[in-house]
Amino acid sequence: MFKKFLTKKTPNQGKHDACESLLGEYRQRVEQGVIDYDPAQVEALHYLQELLDKLSAEKRPGYFNLPSSRAKSSKSIYIYGEVGRGKSMLMDLFYDHCPIQQKRRVHFHTFILEVHEFSHRWRQEKKQDIIHALAAEINATTKLLCFDEFHVIDVANAVILDRLFSRLFELGTVIVTTSNRHPDDLYQGGLVPELFLKFIKLLKASADVIELVAKHDYRLTRLSGAEKIYFFPLDEHASLALEQCYRELTHSAPLKPFTLKVLGRNVMLRAAHADVALTTFDEMCRQPLGPADYLKIVQSFRVVILSGIPKFGFDNHDEAKRFSTFVDALYFHKVILICSAEVSARELYDENIRAFFLKRTVSRLIEMQSDYYLKR
Numbered sequence: 001m002f003k004k005f006l007t008k009k010t011p012n013q014g015k016h017d018a019c020e021s022l023l024g025e026y027r028q029r030v031e032q033g034v035i036d037y038d039p040a041q042v043e044a045l046h047y048l049q050e051l052l053d054k055l056s057a058e059k060r061p062g063y064f065n066l067p068s069s070r071a072k073s074s075k076s077i078y079i080y081g082e083v084g085r086g087k088s089m090l091m092d093l094f095y096d097h098c099p100i101q102q103k104r105r106v107h108f109h110t111f112i113l114e115v116h117e118f119s120h121r122w123r124q125e126k127k128q129d130i131i132h133a134l135a136a137e138i139n140a141t142t143k144l145l146c147f148d149e150f151h152v153i154d155v156a157n158a159v160i161l162d163r164l165f166s167r168l169f170e171l172g173t174v175i176v177t178t179s180n181r182h183p184d185d186l187y188q189g190g191l192v193p194e195l196f197l198k199f200i201k202l203l204k205a206s207a208d209v210i211e212l213v214a215k216h217d218y219r220l221t222r223l224s225g226a227e228k229i230y231f232f233p234l235d236e237h238a239s240l241a242l243e244q245c246y247r248e249l250t251h252s253a254p255l256k257p258f259t260l261k262v263l264g265r266n267v268m269l270r271a272a273h274a275d276v277a278l279t280t281f282d283e284m285c286r287q288p289l290g291p292a293d294y295l296k297i298v299q300s301f302r303v304v305i306l307s308g309i310p311k312f313g314f315d316n317h318d319e320a321k322r323f324s325t326f327v328d329a330l331y332f333h334k335v336i337l338i339c340s341a342e343v344s345a346r347e348l349y350d351e352n353i354r355a356f357f358l359k360r361t362v363s364r365l366i367e368m369q370s371d372y373y374l375k376r
């Protein structure tokens with residue numbers, strides 16, 4: 001099996017000296033036992049490698065001074081598939097190996113917010129042609145844009161993105177994106193409106209659409225295989241275990257603060273990458289956060305790693321209330337919670353303090369550790 005993928009030729013094999021081969025790196029991770037070999041991932045890597053080779057060639061001095069008909073030759077890539085199939089992992093691999101300087105990787109949520117903020121600013125200044133201005137601004141600094149978790153649900157956004165992407169493609173910006181859905185299935189509201197169809201057509205014409213039919217939901221395989229996802233007491237072992245979970249689930253993304261925008265406010269997280277967030281009880285429950293913040297968090301992430309849950313008593317009633325709201329939101333949105341606490345889940349709540357809502361929270365916390373919940 002392993003041999004087969006080593007000998008399979010990519011269209012541009014032999015030109016990899018300009019940049020390290022993605023397949024080489026993938027093979028190394030398999031050999032080191034970091035990941036399992038998956039033929040569907042290798043197939044997708046061939047497309048990414050081909051694009052990488054083209055972008056490396058384009059990186060040669062003076063390329064972007066060529067007539068635009070030549071500078072826009074690279075096709076974008078749209079990878080879609082079920083969750084946990086390795087889409088983000090492959091995109092990260094591609095991004096890290098891409099030699100061009102003017103590249104940017106961003107969560108799609110963040111990008112859309114930026115687009116709206118730009119439009120707002122531009123309109124206040126009463127300037128014309130927002131989309132052309134925005135495309136020019138993006139293209140000035142970014143020749144490769146990588147989006148994780150692309151999804152467009154409403155027609156208004158589809159119209160903006162249709163115009164923006166058309167212009168970006170004309171300027172030669174290449175987009176690599178991951179999504180849970182094929183472009184044809186992006187619109188979920190029944191009959192697809194004409195304006196949305198136009199955007200779908202643009203995506204399909206400008207990008208190679210690749211389905212990643214990998215063998216498993218690898219995230220689930222990893223978590224089910226993990227000894228546990230609830231750690232106590234709050235000692236060094238627990239804190240190292242949570243950091244290790246974050247590294248494993250994000251392919252070793254750096255631990256740097258992440259800001260989530262909610263209704264114009266900033267919610268700070270210890271770190272976040274793709275659909276995994278690392279945060280603390282202080283950040284989530286000792287700040288004045290409310291249901292809107294928790295909703296935004298559970299909509300943005302599929303795994304939340306939370307450290308430092310205390311035992312609840314008379315002196316932390318407000319924190320307990322917030323924690324309960326947060327756990328409800330996580331539970332209803334089927335988000336996976338990995339956490340560390342002062343005591344076991346059963347001991348978190350003390351009957352004497354009569355905070356009955358915590359009974360439900362504890363019961364949910366226990367259920368959220370079960371294989372049944374993880375597989376839902």
Ligand SMILES: Nc1ncnc2c1ncn2[C@@H]1O[C@H](COP(=O)(O)OP(=O)(O)O)[C@@H](O)[C@H]1O
Binds near residue numbers: 038041082083087
């Ligand atoms: N072939 C593989 N073998 C083992 N683990 C994998 C493999 N591919 C992906 N993973 C792991 O599975 C988890 C989910 O991968 P990710 O790329 O986030 O999936 P997706 O973006 O498709 O939801 C990550 O922790 C990743 O490192």
Ligand SMILES: [Mg+2]
Binds near residue numbers: 087148
């Ligand atoms: Mg992903």
